[in-house]
Amino acid sequence: MTLPTILHCITVYNGRDFVLPAIESALRIDQSDAKIDVLVLDDASPAPGWSEELAAFCKERNVMYYRTPRNLGIPRNVSLGLLTAVKRGYDYVVISNSDVLYPAGLISAMLPVVNQPKVGSVTAWSNNVSIYSLPNLDPNENLHSQDVVDWLHTTVNGYFGDAAMDIPAGISFCILIPTSVVEDVGIMDPCFGRGYCEETDWSLRSLNAGYRVCLAPGAFVFHHGRGSNLDAGLVSLNATTVPENEAIIDLRYPQFRSQVDAFIHSGILARAHADALGHIVRSAARQFGYSLEVGWISRADHRENDVRVCLSPDGFSSSAQVAFRGFCLNIPFDPQDAGGSIRTYFECEPNSINVFDRGKGVAQLAEAFPGQVARAHRNYPSRI
Amino acid sequence: MNDKTDMNTTNLDGISLEQALVDFEVANARVMDLTSRLTSLSRELIQVRTELATVKLRGAAPAGSPAQRSIEIGDMGELARLRDTLSQVRASRLIRVMCMFSGKLRKVLA
Numbered sequence: 001m002t003l004p005t006i007l008h009c010i011t012v013y014n015g016r017d018f019v020l021p022a023i024e025s026a027l028r029i030d031q032s033d034a035k036i037d038v039l040v041l042d043d044a045s046p047a048p049g050w051s052e053e054l055a056a057f058c059k060e061r062n063v064m065y066y067r068t069p070r071n072l073g074i075p076r077n078v079s080l081g082l083l084t085a086v087k088r089g090y091d092y093v094v095i096s097n098s099d100v101l102y103p104a105g106l107i108s109a110m111l112p113v114v115n116q117p118k119v120g121s122v123t124a125w126s127n128n129v130s131i132y133s134l135p136n137l138d139p140n141e142n143l144h145s146q147d148v149v150d151w152l153h154t155t156v157n158g159y160f161g162d163a164a165m166d167i168p169a170g171i172s173f174c175i176l177i178p179t180s181v182v183e184d185v186g187i188m189d190p191c192f193g194r195g196y197c198e199e200t201d202w203s204l205r206s207l208n209a210g211y212r213v214c215l216a217p218g219a220f221v222f223h224h225g226r227g228s229n230l231d232a233g234l235v236s237l238n239a240t241t242v243p244e245n246e247a248i249i250d251l252r253y254p255q256f257r258s259q260v261d262a263f264i265h266s267g268i269l270a271r272a273h274a275d276a277l278g279h280i281v282r283s284a285a286r287q288f289g290y291s292l293e294v295g296w297i298s299r300a301d302h303r304e305n306d307v308r309v310c311l312s313p314d315g316f317s318s319s320a321q322v323a324f325r326g327f328c329l330n331i332p333f334d335p336q337d338a339g340g341s342i343r344t345y346f347e348c349e350p351n352s353i354n355v356f357d358r359g360k361g362v363a364q365l366a367e368a369f370p371g372q373v374a375r376a377h378r379n380y381p382s383r384i
Numbered sequence: 385m386n387d388k389t390d391m392n393t394t395n396l397d398g399i400s401l402e403q404a405l406v407d408f409e410v411a412n413a414r415v416m417d418l419t420s421r422l423t424s425l426s427r428e429l430i431q432v433r434t435e436l437a438t439v440k441l442r443g444a445a446p447a448g449s450p451a452q453r454s455i456e457i458g459d460m461g462e463l464a465r466l467r468d469t470l471s472q473v474r475a476s477r478l479i480r481v482m483c484m485f486s487g488k489l490r491k492v493l494a
Contacts, residue, residue, distance in 0.1 A: 039394065055391035064394040072400075076407070190407050191414075347403050 004081070004091040006036045006107060006176075011074060012054065012098045015316045018224055019098045020057060025060060025146060026102055033108045039084065042067040043077045057305045061347030074195025078172060079187035088178045093182065095199075099224035100126075101146055102195040103153030109219040111174045112162035116308045120181045120211025121203065123170040125156065125276075130171055131264060132215055134276055134327070142326035143222055152280065159279040160218035165272065168260045169213045172199035197245035204253050206226040217272055266308050277329045281307055283320045285346045292342065294365060295356035296383035307344065309350070313359025335361065339368025357383070 009024055012019050026038045043115050045051050052068050053373060058065035068077065079094050085093035092114065096102075103109075106124065114122045125132060127139035136142055143149065185206045191196035203213045249256055263269065284290075290307035310321040311333070320333040320341075334341045338361070342350065353373045355362050366373045445452040473479055474493055483490045 030487075052391060055393070059393055066392050066394050066396045068400065069397075076403075079403060080396060080400055083403055084396055087399055187403075 003031075004034045004111070005089070006034045006092045006094060007081070007085040007088070007090040008036050008038045008094040008096065009041055009078075009085070010038065010096050010098050011041050011043065011069075011077045011081065012045060013043045013074075013077075014045045014050060016050055016053075016097050017046060017107075018215075019054065021062070021146075022096075022098050022100050022102075023057065025100070025149075026096075027063070028104055028146075029102055029106050030108055032102045033111055036107060037064060037090075039064040039066065039081060041077050041081055043073070044068050044071040044302070046071075073190075073193055075188035075190055075192045075198040078198070079190075082177070082179075082182045082187045086182050087102075090179055092176055092178050094174065094176050095172045096175075097223065100174060101144070101149045101222040102174070103150045103158060103220060105150075105153055106174075106219055106221065107159050107176075109153070109162070110216050113164045113214060113216040113218070114176050114178060116164050116214075118210065118212050119164060119214050120177065120185065120206040120209070121170045122164070122176045122214050122216050122219075123167070124219040125217050126173065126221050126223040127214060128223045129173050131260075131269060132167065132265045134220070134273065137328065138325040139222070139326065140224065142365065144224075148325070149220065149222045155280055155283045156220050156276055157218040158283070159275065160216075160272075163217055164212070164214040165217055165268065166212055168256065168263050169203040170198040170213050170215075172202075173223050175199065181206060181211060181357075183324060185211070191248060192245050195245075196242040197249050199250055200256070201252065204249075204256065204258075216298070217276065231233045238308060249309055269331075274329065277327050278331070280327055281324045281329065282346060286348055289351035290346060290348075292350045292353040292369075293356060294354070295360070311361055313355075313357040313361050316355075335364065338364045342368075 010019075010022060010026060023038065023040060026036075029036055040054065040063055042051055042054060042065065045054070048363055049323070054371075055065050055067065057063075066080075068080070072080070080091055081095055092111075110122050110124065113119065123129070123132060125134065127133055127136050127143055137262070138252065143152065185202065187202075188198040189201055192201065207213055284305065285307045288305040288307060290309060292311060293311050294311050294313050296313060304325065307322065307324045309331075310323070312320075317335065319330040320334060322329055331345050350372065351368065353365055353369055354367075355373060355375050362373070401440070470493075479489075479493070483493065
């Protein structure tokens with residue numbers, strides 16, 4: 001059987017700190033379901049010596065490298081990738097930022113989604129992609145590692161599989177598009193200048209052409225977030241968008257903002273977030289173990305793979321806070337049945353139970369987990 | 385052009401150039417379309433602003449005041465009175481005789 005072919009385009013503008021790991025990460029994507037060629041589109045990066053370094057890096061790794069003679073801006077650079085995929089006969093094209101880390105199983109997870117009926121594009125899930133982000137306290141600190149990205153991807157993929165979530169618009173930080181759809185819908189509109197909102201426009205054009213715009217909750221890609229756009233001087237440090245480009249979207253698609261609001265308030269995304277976080281902490285607890293901590297305030301000195309369940313010492317709270325690598329969520333907890341609640345949720349025993357603050361709940365835990373409770377009192381109560 | 389392009393390991397110049405020419409044509413067409421829409425909308429804007437100002441003045445001026453009469457010129461109020469007066473002056477026998485002897489008066493009443 002002939003494998004489908006994919007042109008994986010990485011758009012680059014400066015970014016010495018993060019581009020090379022992104023390319024390395026792209027090169028280790030599993031090719032058992034598709035033949036993947038990586039194309040680096042350097043949009044005339046001005047950083048001294050950077051293009052030479054990047055070109056040499058690509059040549060050494062047999063990666064296609066193309067530096068534009070002059071700066072095109074993101075929409076035109078992306079269009080160059082789309083057109084190259086079409087003209088060179090690829091079946092699919094991936095458009096991606098350069099401040100990302102891909103999981104090895106990326107394409108195997110996204111291909112079954114994009115091959116579902118009428119799907120025109122598939123965006124991966126991430127930590128820093130507009131509303132399609134898994135909430136995390138500090139993604140750069142907690143998730144910026146190839147191993148962690150692979151683990152997270154495998155975990156969410158194990159739960160969501162090839163589920164396709166219809167969304168209002170795709171994000172080109174990592175989007176997979178069949179080239180037949182590019183031929184039908186066209187490329188990015190250069191009226192978006194140096195970039196921002198061009199993929200929203202493209203997504204809405206594809207919707208108007210009858211295609212579905214989908215998110216693959218079973219694929220997780222790490223995204224630094226705004227790294228490439230900050231480098232390009234596209235947005236300032238505290239800005240999140242380009243108002244002129246949003247105005248074009250408002251003009252062309254007056255209903256778009258209300259459609260996004262309706263999607264957010266539908267609860268679909270919130271449910272997916274809760275399901276994903278729940279599955280992540282349960283998987284981590286089973287794999288790495290977990291600890292119960294009785295205290296008013298959760299401790300900050302977490303080890304990387306710690307799953308911590310913070311229980312209130314008074315024994316009255318009906319929820320417990322779980323934290324793992326910056327992911328936080330509340331889980332149901334019955335203070336009358338402490339052991340049952342915890343065992344039902346995690347389906348395994350805790351590794352340790354540490355008591356930092358005294359209270360009625362400590363006695364209940366001691367009964368539920370006899371012999372496991374360790375005293376770790378602080379010098380004074382943690383809460384004022 | 386930039387001599388750094390000889391570092392490329394794949395050549396996309398043709399694809400890029402072809403699309404640049406298409407973009408150029410589209411950009412030109414857009415400029416003409418936008419210019420046409422801009423001038424048409426500018427005219428509409430001036431007309432709407434004039435109407436708005438008239439409506440505002442009409443609402444603000446007391447009834448029967450000179451200001452309101454001046455607004456009503458569009459309704460031929462004050463202007464019609466002026467034209468009537470001028471016609472009466474022109475029709476006067478005395479004035480017609482005077483016009484025979486005064487070129488300036490003929491010009492004023494022309």
